[in-house]
Amino acid sequence: MRPAEPQENRLLTLLRVGRIYAPEPLEANDILFADGRIAALGRDLEIPAGWPVRVVEARHLTAVPAxxxxxxxxxxxxxxxxxxxxxxxxxxxxxxxxxxxxxxxxxxxxxxxxxxxxxxxxxxxxxxxxxxxxxxxxxxxxxxxxxxxxxxxxxxxxxxxxxxxxxxxxxxxxxxxxxxxxxxxxxxxxxxxxxxxxxxxxxxxxxxxxxxxxxxxxxxxxxxxxxxxxxxxxxxxxxxxxxxxxxxxxxxxxxxxxxxxxxxxxxxxxxxxxxxxxxxxxxxxxxxxxxxxxxxxxxxxxxxxxxxxxxxxxxxxxxxxxxxxxxxxxxxxxxxxxxxxxxxxxxxGLHASKGRLAIGFDADVTLLDSELQPQQTFVAGKCVYDASRTERSPP
The missing domain is CATH 3.20.20.140 (Metal-dependent hydrolases)
Structure with missing residues (x-):
């Protein structure tokens, strides 16, 4: 049996957040990243078993365009x-x-x-x-x-x-x-x-x-x-x-x-x-x-x-x-x-790919806490900043 693939190496990322502003508020609370772009937005998205998905649980945070x-x-x-x-x-x-x-x-x-x-x-x-x-x-x-x-x-x-x-x-x-x-x-x-x-x-x-x-x-x-x-x-x-x-x-x-x-x-x-x-x-x-x-x-x-x-x-x-x-x-x-x-x-002139959270746009997302302070920053679907980590540079 092959060992489970590390979360950070998986091809897809699923953000589960408290609220999403796209910038307008959305009913969705999940964002799926694939190949550096937003592939889906929805509420409590279900991912088929076996898909290479990294799940980020952040129900206490609000997602906004980076x-x-x-x-x-x-x-x-x-x-x-x-x-x-x-x-x-x-x-x-x-x-x-x-x-x-x-x-x-x-x-x-x-x-x-x-x-x-x-x-x-x-x-x-x-x-x-x-x-x-x-x-x-x-x-x-x-x-x-x-x-x-x-x-x-x-x-x-x-x-x-x-x-x-x-x-x-x-x-x-x-x-x-x-x-x-x-x-x-x-x-x-x-x-x-x-x-x-x-x-x-x-x-x-x-x-x-x-x-x-x-x-x-x-x-x-x-x-x-x-x-x-x-x-x-x-x-x-x-x-x-x-x-x-x-x-x-x-x-x-x-x-x-x-x-x-x-x-x-x-x-x-x-x-x-x-x-x-x-x-x-x-x-x-x-x-x-x-x-x-x-x-x-x-x-x-x-x-x-x-x-x-x-x-x-x-x-x-x-x-x-x-x-x-x-x-x-x-x-x-x-x-x-x-x-x-x-x-x-x-x-x-970047508005076709940035500045919104929408399907097909770059997966550039910032997660804010209740004080509007950035806690995580994703660029092209990859986490480049996480306040809970101690390193001083993106992984």
Missing amino acids: FIDQHVHVTGGGGEGGCGTRCPEITAYEIASMGIGTVVGVLGTDSISRSPADLLAKVRGLRAEGISAFMYTGAYRVPPPTLTGDLQRDLAWIPEVIGLGELAISDHRSSQPRQDEVERIVSDTRVGAMLAGKLGICHFHLGDGKRGLEPLRRLLSETEIPAEQVIPTHVNRHRDLLEEAADYALTFDANVDVTAFDDADEDDLSGFGAVSRLLRRGVPVERITMSSDCNGSLPEFDDRGAYIGMRVAGNTTLIADWQRLVREEVLPLEQALGLISGNVARVL
């Missing part, structure tokens, strides 16, 4: 104060422990000591560790650094590249791109993405400069580029910019990304406060996303723009701000999930 963080310095950001101020790389454990199943890697100010090739290698490394990872080509500067020497080729030939970012505008660290340069870069990204069957988002870093969102307003007003092609991030950097972001979103039916700043000086500029403010201004929740800027630098500059200090951003604030939106009843759970899951999948 979170998506569209702005992560996976290779580390920083460097504004010299080589000694480069931020560290993020680990797969740090990602998965916050319920995040998918990340998009970015380069920031420093695209000299860190390159798109470094970023691609890190993205592929995270994938090998079980995280769903993508990247933007480019960085703060213009012309954008690329892998192949051409934006369109990067998008067409590199599967992990899903857009351009983070291109800096209205910031003293940017290349101060002219309007025609912004338009050409976005156009090239759009065409390259079309050739690859991708959305090709252009992810714009917003600084605290006086021009604010004006370059993007002009882009959408003066060209044929659709609003879905661009997403401004860090729109809660200061109050005037947040107000401008609300008007921008309403005027162009456009998406805006709020950063869960670790160092928000005022509560109304935190991720929680900024989302609350945008909602009060009438911006539809479907047009708002949240990201962490994780492992990026939080530099401080004096009035003359000279560097005076820095901290490293984490991703715990993203989850804490999101939890607070639900706990304080700013949004019900099913709508709040969009901010870090479904809405993000849509703006990135």
